[in-house]
Structures are given as structure tokens and as C-alpha cells.
Amino acid sequence: MFAGEASGQFRIEVAAVRDGKPISPVNELVVTRLPRPRYWDRDAPDSPFGIHVLANDPVLKSIKAAGVNHVRLHDAGTEYIGWAFLEPSRGEWRFRDDAIGLYRRNHLKILGGLSTAPAWATEAGKREWDKKKLSWLERYRLNYAAPLRPEEFAAYVTAVVRRYRGEIDEYMVWNEPWASGFFYKGFDENGSRISFPDNAPPYFTLQKAAFEAARAVAPEVRIAGYNTVAGVIGERWNRALAKLGAGRYCDIVDFHLYNDRYTGYPGDIPERAIRELRDTIGSGFRQRIYMSEGQGASKSAANEALGEYIGIYRHTVPWPNRDDNLELSELQVRYIVSLLAAGVDRVFLYSAHTYEGLARQPNFLALLQADGYPSPQLAAHAAMARLLEDKKFTARRGFGDQVYAYCFSDGRTSTVVAIPRKTASGWLLRSRLPGVARTDLWGNPYAAGATSGRVLYYLTGDFPAEELLDSLSLDGRPEAAKNR
Numbered sequence: 040m041f042a043g044e045a046s047g048q049f050r051i052e053v054a055a056v057r058d059g060k061p062i063s064p065v066n067e068l069v070v071t072r073l074p075r076p077r078y079w080d081r082d083a084p085d086s087p088f089g090i091h092v093l094a095n096d097p098v099l100k101s102i103k104a105a106g107v108n109h110v111r112l113h114d115a116g117t118e119y120i121g122w123a124f125l126e127p128s129r130g131e132w133r134f135r136d137d138a139i140g141l142y143r144r145n146h147l148k149i150l151g152g153l154s155t156a157p158a159w160a161t162e163a164g165k166r167e168w169d170k171k172k173l174s175w176l177e178r179y180r181l182n183y184a185a186p187l188r189p190e191e192f193a194a195y196v197t198a199v200v201r202r203y204r205g206e207i208d209e210y211m212v213w214n215e216p217w218a219s220g221f222f223y224k225g226f227d228e229n230g231s232r233i234s235f236p237d238n239a240p241p242y243f244t245l246q247k248a249a250f251e252a253a254r255a256v257a258p259e260v261r262i263a264g265y266n267t268v269a270g271v272i273g274e275r276w277n278r279a280l281a282k283l284g285a286g287r288y289c290d291i292v293d294f295h296l297y298n299d300r301y302t303g304y305p306g307d308i309p310e311r312a313i314r315e316l317r318d319t320i321g322s323g324f325r326q327r328i329y330m331s332e333g334q335g336a337s338k339s340a341a342n343e344a345l346g347e348y349i350g351i352y353r354h355t356v357p358w359p360n361r362d363d364n365l366e367l368s369e370l371q372v373r374y375i376v377s378l379l380a381a382g383v384d385r386v387f388l389y390s391a392h393t394y395e396g397l398a399r400q401p402n403f404l405a406l407l408q409a410d411g412y413p414s415p416q417l418a419a420h421a422a423m424a425r426l427l428e429d430k431k432f433t434a435r436r437g438f439g440d441q442v443y444a445y446c447f448s449d450g451r452t453s454t455v456v457a458i459p460r461k462t463a464s465g466w467l468l469r470s471r472l473p474g475v476a477r478t479d480l481w482g483n484p485y486a487a488g489a490t491s492g493r494v495l496y497y498l499t500g501d502f503p504a505e506e507l508l509d510s511l512s513l514d515g516r517p518e519a520a521k522n523r
Contacts (some may be wrong), residue, residue, distance in 0.1 A: 106424025335374020
């Protein structure tokens with residue numbers, strides 16, 4: 040059925056026909072066919088590919104099939120591990136071992152979120168609320184009031200780390216503590232939020248308490264701190280925490296970066312973000328770097344034309360499918376490749392949990408479509424993950440300011456991710472070495488004589504990085520304007 044064992048997504052259309060004429064509506068089935076990921080049936084603790092996703096078994100299997108090996112428990116999983124949910128009343132614990140176990144049975148490693156605080160442990164909890172009159176967002180924010188006593192937060196950390204020792208190896212401390220909506224002191228008599236004069240000192244106290252409590256229980260556990268963001272806000276935050284000595288109390292620096300622009304060029308947004316991160320934290324920077332929340336195909340006013348995340352359905356929805364699936368998929372892969380090349384150790388896309396249904400356009404959805412099934416993005420991610428897994432970024436080379444070659448290698452086999460400018464139609468990298476395979480965004484071999492060079496592609500061969508890079512040349516055969 041799938042000629043040449045091609046990977047990607049396929050739409051099968053069926054209709055009843057009599058005397059050569061259709062006598063029924065068209066029914067359709069979308070099938071996703073992927074190469075088996077390298078770590079399908081086992082853990083991959085060193086893999087760079089992560090995401091946010093709820094503990095839903097069919098979805099977890101889709102995510103694992105895409106080559107994703109890590110999950111971050113924030114929003115998608117806060118209720119499984121957040122303090123406000125685990126200890127709603129003092130001393131009354133409600134652990135979610137079932138959810139944690141489901142991730143692990145699917146061989147997904149966990150970055151646990153040490154965050155939120157129950158009302159009884161916060162200043163905000165002293166105020167009575169009629170939650171029926173609060174919006175969803177207002178109820179959500181109530182969980183992010185800062186704990187009154189760091190020692191109580193440390194006791195929560197101790198309980199969680201002890202319970203899940205051997206199951207969860209890494210934890211982050213809070214989420215976006217630089218933002219007043221996610222980290223604040225309490226409320227005044229009028230119900231207005233009271234912010235800290237400066238969020239950095241109270242957050243530093245919390246990070247230090249969590250780090251020391253976790254280390255006392257499980258010295259092997261790694262803790263992510265800073266939880267910063269790219270841009271001016273993040274730069275100020277980084278400097279403030281570095282001055283307080285936050286680097287001594289974390290093994291990982293995590294930051295957030297949402298993007299909707301094309302990446303894969305010198306000086307692009309991910310490259311600038313990592314340079315700013317290193318510069319503002321200072322010379323003592325030695326931690327691993329996680330992009331713990333963000334994605335490369337974020338919807339915004341700048342790219343509303345990207346569509347509604349209904350994949351390649353054509354007949355299932357009663358309106359025209361406006362999704363630009365090629366652009367969505369390529370934006371996501373470019374973004375991940377650029378982050379890895381900039382020095383990021385792990386990328387957690389946000390998110391594979393924001394789907395509701397085809398009639399409702401989701402926000403910040405990644406790899407899935409609005410109905411929760413795999414999108415073309417997932418197929419593109421699967422191809423990328425299989426080619427780059429177990430390889431490290433080694434070098435980038437530019438070819439005529441038209442194509443940039445990002446090379447990843449394990450020392451024996453190397454893969455070049457060729458990222459063209461959008462003006463590079465018809466310009467393809469070719470290798471003079473024998474056996475170098477060129478594959479497209481979906482992991483399929485390029486057809487003989489193919490010339491389209493606007494979308495990223497891969498070249499893989501059993502050669503060291505430098506040898507493969509040295510073998511490349513740019514072959515220019517611009518397509519006729521009518522084919523562009």
C-alpha cells in the first residue's frame with residue numbers, strides 16, 4: 040500500500056461508485072507511518088528530545104514513536120506532582136503514582152515540576168475565595184502564590200524526591216518565577232495581587248531549599264534552576280540570580296523560548312538567546328542547558344495563516360483546510376536543530392496536551408493536531424530524531440549564503456541538516472563521497488533529479504563530520520518560475 044516503504048502521513052479516500060459515478064460522500068482515513076525510533080522500547084536518558092504531554096497511554100505511544108524520550112511535568116502533569124495537588128490539606132497526601140508509572144512504562148524520562156503551593160502554605164490562602172466567580176485563569180494562578188515558609192516547601196520536595204527515587208532523576212524548581220502571575224506574595228483587602236519588590240531573592244531562597252532537600256534524599260538527582268526566559272526580562276533575571284549565587288544550587292539552567300520565525304541561520308533567535316544566557320549568567324556558567332518550554336511554530340498575530348492544526352484532513356471537517364503543514368513541520372524542526380547547535384542539551388516542546396477537538400483552534404500545540412492524533416509535525420520530528428539521536432553537533436558551514444549545513448556526528452556516522460534560505464529554490468548540497476544518502480523532511484529518499492531546495496533536508500553517511508562537510512558542494516539548478 041505504501042510504495043517504497045515511504046514514511047510520513049497518508050490520506051486514504053474511499054467512496055462508493057456505481058457505473059463510474061460516486062454515489063456516496065467521500066470517507067477518509069489518515070495513516071501515519073514512521074521509522075521505528077532508536078529507543079522505542081527502552082529509556083534514552085541522554086536524548087535531547089522532550090515535550091509536555093498528559094499521562095494518556097495512546098498519546099504517549101504516539102509521542103514515543105516520534106522519537107521523544109523526555110517529558111516535563113508543567114501544565115501537562117502539574118496535578119501529578121505539584122505541591123498544591125499532592126498535599127491540599129496539611130499532612131494529607133494524594134500521590135499520583137498511576138500517572139508517573141504510565142510515563143515510565145512508555146520509557147519516557149521525567150523532568151518533575153517542584154512547583155505550586157497549597158492555600159494553607161501561602162499568604163494568598165488566608166483570603167476566602169468564591170472560586171465559582173473566578174475565571175479559569177484566576178483559579179489557575181492561585182496555585183502559584185509563593186510559599187510562606189521555605190522549610191515547608193523543602194519538606195514537600197523531600198517527600199516527592201524520596202517517593203520517586205529511581206523513577207524521576209531530574210526536577211525543575213517552579214515555573215517562570217520572574218513573572219508576577221506565576222510567583223507573587225499574596226492579595227490585598229481588595230483582592231488585588233501583591234507582587235514582590237523583586238522576585239529574584241525569594242525565588243533564590245526557594246531554589247536553594249529545594250536543591251539542598253533533594254540532594255539530602257537522593258544525591259544523584261539533578262535540579263534545574265533559574266527557569267529564565269530569552270530577552271531583556273531574562274537578562275535582568277539572570278544577572279540578579281547569578282549575583283545571589285544561584286549557580287551553586289542547580290545542575291541545569293532552564294529557559295523558555297517561543298518562536299514563530301524561520302531559524303537555521305547565523306545569528307538567529309536561538310543562537311542569540313543562548314549567547315545572552317551565557318553572557319548574563321557569567322564566567323562561572325557550567326551547567327547543562329534545557330529549553331524547558333517553547334516551540335518553533337507558535338501561533339501569533341504574525342503567522343495566523345499557518346492554519347487550525349487539522350492536519351491533512353480534507354473531508355472530515357465541513358470547511359476548507361487552510362493548514363500549511365509543510366511550513367508548520369519545517370519551522371518546528373529548524374527550531375530544534377538550531378537550539379541543539381547553539382548548545383542546548385534538551386528541548387521540551389510546549390505542548391502535546393492543548394488539543395480539544397477539530398472545531399476549536401488550539402494554542403501552542405506541537406506534534407499533534409486539534410483532535411489529539413498525530414500531525415505532519417510528528418512525522419517530521421520522527422525523521423529528525425532518528426537521524427540525530429546519539430549524535431552531537433560539531434560544526435556549521437555556509438554555502439553561498441543560500442544553504443547552511445549543520446553537522447551532527449557520533450564520530451563514525453554523520454548527518455548534515457541542510458537548511459536553505461527561502462530564496463534558495465533549486466539549490467541542493469551534494470556530496471562526492473560514496474554512499475551518502477539525501478533524505479527529505481519526512482525521512483524519505485530524494486527522487487532522482489529532484490531540485491526543490493526550499494525546505495530543509497538531510498545528508499547522512501558513514502564518515503567523520505569534517506570529511507562529510509568537506510565533501511559537500513552547492514549544485515545550483517534553479518527551478519523555472521512556474522514551478523516555484
